[in-house]
Amino acid sequence: MLSIKISCQKRIYVSLATIIAFNFTNLKVNAQNFPAIATIPLSSQISCQSSINKVVTILDQRGFYRYRGSSTNRFRRNPSVEIDQSYISQNYYQYPKNRLETLHFYLAAHPNRIWLGLQSSPKFMASQSATIFSSCPKIGLFIFHNSFEGMSPVGYYSDNTARVFQWIDLGRPYQWGYFYST
Secondary structure, three states: OEEEEEOOOEEEEEOHHHHHHHOOOOOOOOHHHOOOEEEOOOOOOOOHHHHHHHHHHHHHHOOOOOOOOOOOOOOOOOOEEEEEOOHHHHHEEOOOOOOOEEEEEEOOOOHHHHHHHHOOOHHHHHHHHHHHHHHOOOEEEEEEEOOOOOEEEEEEEOOOEEEEOEEOOOOOOEEOOEEOOO
């Protein structure tokens, strides 16, 4: 792993392959975004589907949900949203037992835009997930999938918070709050 110093206070670890693939020259990440925790509103006045649509609209307005550019670009993919009922139980232990569904957001913007815009803003990801968790009582995990490489999971916690998971290198089921992505 390559260590990049940020704001002279914290370090972020980025694989050398990622830097080469994206040809980064200046990687700037706001170190104050870590750790990312958002409080989940106790009640919501909108339905689960309306909440999902709201997050899709916000992501689209910020340029993360659909690709804007050449339709022949190799990074182009169709954005989608899927709910999975087995991902949590197959990949985690000690997860919230009453929230077994995973919401997968497959983003479609250019990878640089997603990585430098969305995935470098964990507080934003946590706040959007909190919106979903408030309206969708069965969803326990919200995963932002990059169109090129990786993912950023955000989980529901019993203290009524949404937290961005931390990356670890394990080859077995994970403890709640951690993930592995190639």
